[in-house]
Amino acid sequence: MIIERDVPISMDDGLVLRADVFRPDSGAHPVIMTLGPYGKGVPYRVGFKPQWDWLISTYPDVLPGSSREYMNWETVDPEIWVPWGYICIRVDSRGAGRSPGYLDVFSPREIKDYYEAIEWAGTQPWSNGKVGLSGISYYAITQWLVASLQPPHLTAMIPWEGAADCYRDIARHGGIQSNAFFEAWYPRQVVSVQHGNPKAVLDPWMNEIASGPESDLLSDEELKNNRCDPVQDVLARPLDSQWYRSRSADWSKVTVPFLSAASWAGFGLHPRGNFEAFTQAASKQKWLECHPGRHEEWFYLNEPMAMQKRFFDHFLKGVDNGWDREAPVLLHLRRPFTDKFELRKEPSWPLPNTKWTRIYLEANQSSSPLLAWEKPSKSSSLSYMAMEESLTFTSPPLEHDTEITGPLAAKLFASSSTEDMDLFVTFQAFSPENREVDFQGTVDPHTPLAQGWLRASHRKLDTSKSLPYRPYHSHDEVLPLDPGRVYELDVEIWPTNILLPKGYRLALQISGKDFERPLPPDKPNEAWISRGSGPFLHTLPADRPNEVFGGWTTIFTGAESPSFLMLPIIQA
Incomplete structure (x- = not known):
């Protein structure tokens, strides 16, 4: 596996984002990409230690064959996917991690950057020209948004537990402001690795601060002035508006094939987006999968991993593995007081019967x-x-x-x-x-x-x-x-x-x-x-x-x- 750190990707306004690229040592291959604010240089086991400890204690054999040392929060494991013949790219979004600029989560500028990054990846000599997107939560939300821009090299995507309507799914449930999530999530997971934050964790792979370089470090006041304030942004906008629409999926323009993976028990953030995507998006080839469990759990287990691979093998490699004939709806059914969840396949959602x-x-x-x-x-x-x-x-x-x-x-x-x-x-x-x-x-x-x-x-x-x-x-x-x-x-x-x-x-x-x-x-x-x-x-x-x-x-x-x-x- 060839690993390239801090690879520059130039945006249309001249700003340079930084990416880590994991790829096979020869040939042209399809890409699996994420772009977001959590810091490509923040190891899963360090930046999200409680979640990491739970995952590996609950599933000691998770991701067999991987050392799990190259993992980031909510993204694919390159030690699994590169041997499967894929290129894994993680991009620090504007204003986050190693990428400079004004940090504005889910903003049109961030999504335009994602479009530019996809097109960059699709035209590199090691790429076969097909770019797939896969990731959980933030890395799923932004998939809906960038798909609305229809980048030519975007070929297929797996938005795993991803809200899609900034007003109804995220900011204001039924018109009521959902504040606690932003108040907890934003400082802990985003501001903590804002570009220039001297308090960010060490990137062990580069042996530098994950929000660096050190020459770009900023004071608290400078950091505050260089980022959005989502709690106040939402408080100032009690009604739906263009501000929310510009941060929401346009279903009429989402035409790429996708596998929408919804949690049965994610009330307050993601699952509404996954269900709305399946029923409203213009895509002709779309699937809905519904699963139980913790936010970071199901994505990495053997059965869901095999499903993800089969989907991407079909669309990014052209493998005739029958995925195009797979049932549109895949439900893992819940019964009281058991951790056994049987799979049932259905032709539509809501269910025909x-x-x-x-x-x-x-x-x-x-x-x-x-x-x-x-x-x-x-x-x-x-x-x-x-x-x-x-x-x-x-x-x-x-x-x-x-x-x-x-x-x-x-x-x-x-x-x-x-x-x-x-x-x-x-x-x-x-x-x-x-x-x-x-x-x-x-x-x-x-x-x-x-x-x-x-x-x-x-x-x-x-x-x-x-x-x-x-x-x-x-x-x-x-x-x-x-x-x-x-x-x-x-x-x-x-x-x-x-x-x-x-x-x-x-x-x-x-x-x-x-x-x-x-x-x-x-x-x-x-x-x-x-x-x-x-x-x-x-x-x-x-x-x-x-x-x-x-x-x-x-x-x-x-x-x-x-x-x-x-x-x-x-x-x-």
């Missing part, structure tokens, strides 16, 4: 709130303090084994004592012994079955894009509430999968704040890790002042206000 089924909310005053298969004939209502309490509606035990796979939606009739309200909706299931069915999520080890959000003043629907099972809100104007008036609200709930045995019960929690279970007594310093919503919280007082969002919320059910949950029940 989906029976869209309403289960109605019943605000019973004399007993616990209910979920009922028949619409209640009488009107009823229940109220809760939005910032302090929640309501949970629970079904009777299921009479049959039941599969729920697909997107969900809730139609809620609600009022507020103030001029606005935020709705946090969580879909759950419980065993006959009242044990909650949860799963290891991308971050949180106890993720519920599905989540959705809506700010009531953002209730306006885009009727051209809305579906009965996937409402689409325009987020283009604020419509304040009249206190006490009942409004009909449609809440998008992100897709899920679960196969429940007979006797289990369904539940829907409605609250005015993030879903969180009580803090485990054995993890007093890890509140977000195991409480249910991971780091994807909505707690910024500037976006959610208590005097507006801390009032009384009332949910109305039955008769003229038939609140319900739309379920994708799969018929045998």
Whole structure:
């Protein structure tokens, strides 16, 4: 394997990005590329030590044949892919790692740089002219964005757990600012290796600082002035706008073949993008794969690695391995309380044998709130303090084994004592012994079955894009509430999968704040890790002042206000 460090790639404005290239020692080969801000000189085992330690302790034999010494966070392992006949290229994005410039994550300038880098890679003498993209999270988001620019040498891509709509997937869920992720992620994973940051870790492969060279080191003030502030950028833009659109995929222009790999339990960031890509992108050759597990886990396991290789061998090498005849949808099915996940292949998404089924909310005053298969004939209502309490509606035990796979939606009739309200909706299931069915999520080890959000003043629907099972809100104007008036609200709930045995019960929690279970007594310093919503919280007082969002919320059910949950029940 030939390794070239800090290879210069000139951009159209004269700025030079730096890349590391891993390639076979002879011949022309296809390229697998990433471009992003995490630092090509930051070893996985150093920069992301807790995740690394978990991976290799859980899977001691992961990536057989590799020393795992050349790995970066969320990117392919060159010791695996180069022997398979691929060139692996990692590019430090503008303003990050060894590349100078203004750091502006997901910006049009960064994506234009990606276009330039792809075209550079596709025209090098060691390249066969076919460039593939593969990577997790940030390295998946930017795949959707650069594919919208249609670089000629981009041939195929695998966006693994990648958000696609900057407003709806990342910044503002249902119009509510998702601040905690940016507040935690940006300083820890991006600013820490900003170009010129003297506190960055050592690049052991070059024996220099990963954010260098040392001649480019900057003061704290200079660093701050040379980067964006995503929390404030989002706070200043409560409505969808060109700023968000320029950082989101244009599905009409995404035409490249792709394999969209979605996590079943990544609520708050990625999976919506993977599902929307499969249903909305213009690509004629596209596949959807759905898997469980932690964010950094499934990408490196043997079965998913074989799938990635088969996909790229077909599109980047022209191997006739049957991939073009592979089923469009590959689902790893979840059952309660097991770590076994069987693969099932399907022809489309949502699944063709989906029976869209309403289960109605019943605000019973004399007993616990209910979920009922028949619409209640009488009107009823229940109220809760939005910032302090929640309501949970629970079904009777299921009479049959039941599969729920697909997107969900809730139609809620609600009022507020103030001029606005935020709705946090969580879909759950419980065993006959009242044990909650949860799963290891991308971050949180106890993720519920599905989540959705809506700010009531953002209730306006885009009727051209809305579906009965996937409402689409325009987020283009604020419509304040009249206190006490009942409004009909449609809440998008992100897709899920679960196969429940007979006797289990369904539940829907409605609250005015993030879903969180009580803090485990054995993890007093890890509140977000195991409480249910991971780091994807909505707690910024500037976006959610208590005097507006801390009032009384009332949910109305039955008769003229038939609140319900739309379920994708799969018929045998």
